[in-house]
Amino acid sequence: MKTDPAGVLTGSHYLDGDFACAEGAMAAGCRFVAGYPITPSTEVVERISRRFPRMGGTFIQMEDELASMAAVVGAAWTGTKSMTVTSGPGFSLMMENIGLAAMMETPCVVVNVQRGGPSTGLPTMVGQADMMQARWGSHGDYEVIALSPESPQEAFDLTIEAFNLAERYRVPVLMMMDECVGHMTEKVVIPPAERIDIVPRRLTGQAPPDFRPYHVNGQDIPEFARAGDGYRFHTTGLTHDERGYPVMSGDCQETCVRRLVEKIRDHADDIARYEEQDVEGADVVLVTYGITARVAQMAMEMAREQGIKVGMIRLLVVWPFPETRIRELAERVKALVVPEINYGQVVLEVERCARGRVPAVLVPHGGGGVHDPERIVEAVVGALR
Amino acid sequence: MSTVTDARVEDTIPEDEHPIAPFLRMDRIPHIWCPTCGIGTVVKCFASALQESGVDVNKVSIVSGIGCTGRVAGYMKLDAFHSTHGRAIPFATGLKLGRPELLVTVFSGDGDLAGIGGNHFIHAARRRMDLLVVLVNNFIYGMTGGQNAPTTPLTARSSTMPYGNFEPPFNLPHLAASSGATYVARWTCLHIRRLTRSFKEAIGRRGFRFIEVIAPCSTLYARLNKLGTGFDLMRFYHDNSEIRHGAPTSEVDIDFQGRIICGKFVDQQKPTFLDLMHDHYGKMLGDKYVPMPPEGGWIHE
Numbered sequence: 001m002k003t004d005p006a007g008v009l010t011g012s013h014y015l016d017g018d019f020a021c022a023e024g025a026m027a028a029g030c031r032f033v034a035g036y037p038i039t040p041s042t043e044v045v046e047r048i049s050r051r052f053p054r055m056g057g058t059f060i061q062m063e064d065e066l067a068s069m070a071a072v073v074g075a076a077w078t079g080t081k082s083m084t085v086t087s088g089p090g091f092s093l094m095m096e097n098i099g100l101a102a103m104m105e106t107p108c109v110v111v112n113v114q115r116g117g118p119s120t121g122l123p124t125m126v127g128q129a130d131m132m133q134a135r136w137g138s139h140g141d142y143e144v145i146a147l148s149p150e151s152p153q154e155a156f157d158l159t160i161e162a163f164n165l166a167e168r169y170r171v172p173v174l175m176m177m178d179e180c181v182g183h184m185t186e187k188v189v190i191p192p193a194e195r196i197d198i199v200p201r202r203l204t205g206q207a208p209p210d211f212r213p214y215h216v217n218g219q220d221i222p223e224f225a226r227a228g229d230g231y232r233f234h235t236t237g238l239t240h241d242e243r244g245y246p247v248m249s250g251d252c253q254e255t256c257v258r259r260l261v262e263k264i265r266d267h268a269d270d271i272a273r274y275e276e277q278d279v280e281g282a283d284v285v286l287v288t289y290g291i292t293a294r295v296a297q298m299a300m301e302m303a304r305e306q307g308i309k310v311g312m313i314r315l316l317v318v319w320p321f322p323e324t325r326i327r328e329l330a331e332r333v334k335a336l337v338v339p340e341i342n343y344g345q346v347v348l349e350v351e352r353c354a355r356g357r358v359p360a361v362l363v364p365h366g367g368g369g370v371h372d373p374e375r376i377v378e379a380v381v382g383a384l385r
Numbered sequence: 386m387s388t389v390t391d392a393r394v395e396d397t398i399p400e401d402e403h404p405i406a407p408f409l410r411m412d413r414i415p416h417i418w419c420p421t422c423g424i425g426t427v428v429k430c431f432a433s434a435l436q437e438s439g440v441d442v443n444k445v446s447i448v449s450g451i452g453c454t455g456r457v458a459g460y461m462k463l464d465a466f467h468s469t470h471g472r473a474i475p476f477a478t479g480l481k482l483g484r485p486e487l488l489v490t491v492f493s494g495d496g497d498l499a500g501i502g503g504n505h506f507i508h509a510a511r512r513r514m515d516l517l518v519v520l521v522n523n524f525i526y527g528m529t530g531g532q533n534a535p536t537t538p539l540t541a542r543s544s545t546m547p548y549g550n551f552e553p554p555f556n557l558p559h560l561a562a563s564s565g566a567t568y569v570a571r572w573t574c575l576h577i578r579r580l581t582r583s584f585k586e587a588i589g590r591r592g593f594r595f596i597e598v599i600a601p602c603s604t605l606y607a608r609l610n611k612l613g614t615g616f617d618l619m620r621f622y623h624d625n626s627e628i629r630h631g632a633p634t635s636e637v638d639i640d641f642q643g644r645i646i647c648g649k650f651v652d653q654q655k656p657t658f659l660d661l662m663h664d665h666y667g668k669m670l671g672d673k674y675v676p677m678p679p680e681g682g683w684i685h686e
Binding site: 001004006007029031032034053054055056057058060062063064066067068070071072073074075076077078079080081082096097099100200201226227228229230231232233234235236237238243245246 | 410412413442443444446448458459462463464465466467468469471472474475476477478479480481482483484486487504505508662666670673674675676677678680681682683684685
């Protein structure tokens, strides 16, 4: 279906990534945001708090990130599309209720504008070191979807996509921005509402007495009932059966948690989104995401000037990992080179998918800035030596 | 989408059924609570209050955290959310703001709401969030085995204060009232009629409403402190309570096996979070202010 025009600021704008993300959320139909101030993400909620009262949305600044995430899960159960926004330290606090969202199969979006860590780290400066936390940060087994934009335009586009994926798969979707993209100002084109496709909540058509909140009927994903529609359903963070009732057994755990994992893993190829450049015939492929993709672009051009055949794959969806495609690439190149603003996170997945056939070479960066493209070129040269 | 509107459960009770059975998930009974635990009577009082108040039960949500009282949501036949430890109030805040027409209640224990969730408690009271918060206080962490709580009276024993508690406890009505609650009451779980009446009254009020119910933990608190059975303790609390409506909340501390001041301490009408928000944006933005509809934000279908 098409989105609600009330949230769409159609036109060409000059926006930073944080503002563009905010516009993406509003354009996607998000009407509830709970947040807690944290650099470098705060501009997202500042824009939303200014615009929401004009479009039937409610923003609340909660007492902390634990509360923000809990409120988002609660609001999502009313059917109102919901989001929270944070950076590393707040992301750590949100992990508890991101797990709850995963367990209750709650569609919602969490934006993390990444800064340098660990702990308070570099509040105003870039990092990409929360990528594994996004994947594994809450305890127990679950799957999420994580997106990574490289520009303000993409922050807008992917935020809409994040809401749509959250609805389709009933998972928390993590917008893994970074400080550079968040604070970079570029042209952002916002299309008219009639050109923005939205995935609506899949509301059940069953009568309340027959409704079981986690009955999937051979599908991957159950139908949804909103609080207040007469279903009087139960949901819990405990391991539960299809009625949403706690069942403390290994058998129930197997049914409940396996589906949480498989509903994403089985659709990894459908969810995967990446862009490739000059991959055909390349000896080395750079595997990149977020702001680092733009630095890698320059490195790729520099290496090609030296006569090295370098290509690039840029991941727009990082989790689930595009395993199929990385495996294919590993069959035909001599090395995969992974620049990222951390000391080795996504490279571990690349290495796993390469299965020892070719080296997966990390180009690390501690944060506080982006890579010097020369370092990436050196890594490419080194990988071929 | 099929939706039942304005369901009043009293119309649908068969004659041979317990009057509150329609409010319970009978397919989950028997419950997990110990014999002579006080939580069951609190649930009974709450269900009676819902029934007598005639509210549309389809619009009532209940949120619990974790712990013995945290299981209440699981037994109530309402839209029910068994959330994370300490986070029932912010979860409930999201429900209320996401669909403002809902009557959102929170049922949880002292450890959940005043311990790990203490920060959320004072902030929800401060902003007068439209929630009815019921805190069953058994002076101890029951589910995990009798550890010290922020409500354990001085000198009382718990499994992590084996020589007796030396930390001063919270006076919860005072905490709620001083944080901004619009309705504050305390009863014991044997004040059946008064507690039911208090629930009914609070259901009819708006803003942050707080009801503390003193209940025995028969298995741990009573045993660790050699206080007899749960029923002995239930009766002790009831018999040693003193009803003082309007008592200054600063004077309602609970000492170990001391008097328990009960009653309604605060009942004042003040604008709630949503009232304040609507009024303020209305003033600042005029016709440009578009409040979220009562049924939720841009719900389409």
